[in-house]
Amino acid sequence: AQSVTQPDIHITVSEGASLELRCNYSYGATPYLFWYVQSPGQGLQLLLKYFSGDTLVQGIKGFEAEFKRSQSSFNLRKPSVHWSDAAEYFCAVGQHGDNQGGKLIFGQGTELSVKP
Amino acid sequence: DVKVTQSSRYLVKRTGEKVFLECVQDMDHENMFWYRQDPGLGLRLIYFSYDVKMKEKGDIPEGYSVSREKKERFSLILESASTNQTSMYLCASSHLPTASGANVLTFGAGSRLTVL
Structure with missing residues (x-):
């Protein structure tokens, strides 16, 4: 069965410091991968996605993520964190060949x- | 802008009450989803629908039902609310997956339900 693991429940960084949030997935084929951000009291907003092609993807707000098949990882990075980046971050995997739900x-x- | 609207942001209900959570999207999306969000557990899929009057169980459907009578509206129903259903409920929608991969989910702001 598919699964997604974010090993770090809570991270604190200083403003201006670099950031890396870890994400590992378990899936038998090439996954579709996403990072979403949730500000307090809000729904989830898409930061970036990986479907295929270049394994380094750029997103909004200066974020990027790198798909590493050998490590089953899709870590999110930002070179310099701003106070407004304080939020909850979710990694997600989509089902390949899911022709109906796209869940x-x-x-x-x-x-x-x-x-x- | 794609918009997913959850009509109730905060609800307080009593054990045993029937609860309706409503979700409306205005982008003609085929897919609609209900997720439940709990601290430390991330988002878990309750039900989803890929067409009018169609529904599929997600990972945690017990105690819930759904209704999709119109394409733009997807309702989550708690037939008899219990305290363990106190949670944040997130609705999302998307187009059907394209040939290139899964589609992006757009989320509503959430409905925080407290069952006393």
Whole structure:
């Protein structure tokens, strides 16, 4: 069965520091991978996605993620964190060949706090 | 802008009450989803629908039902609310997956339900 693991429940970084949020997935074929962000009291907003092609994908708000098949990972990175990046981040995997639902399996989430 | 609207942001209900959570999308999306979000568990899929009057169980359908009478509206029903259904409920929608892969889910702001 598919699964997504985000090993870090909570991360705190200083403003201006670099950030890496980890995501590992379990899936038998090439997955479709997503990162979403949720600000307090809000729904989820798409940061970036990987479907195929270049394994380094760029997203909104200066985020990027790299798909590493050999490590079953899709880690999210940002070179310099801003206080407004404080939020909860979710990694998700989509089912290849899912011709009907297109439903996603989500990780547990990583809460990011930013220190001034 | 794609919009997914959940009519109730906050609800407080009593054990045993019947609860309706409504979701409307305005982008002619075929797929609609109901997820439940709990701390440390991420998002878990309750039900989804890929067409009017069609529904499929997700990972945690017990205690819930859904209704999709019109393409733009997807309702989640708790026939007899229990305290363990206190949670954040997120509705999402998307087009059917394309040949190139899964489609992006667009989320509503969420409905926070408290069952006393």
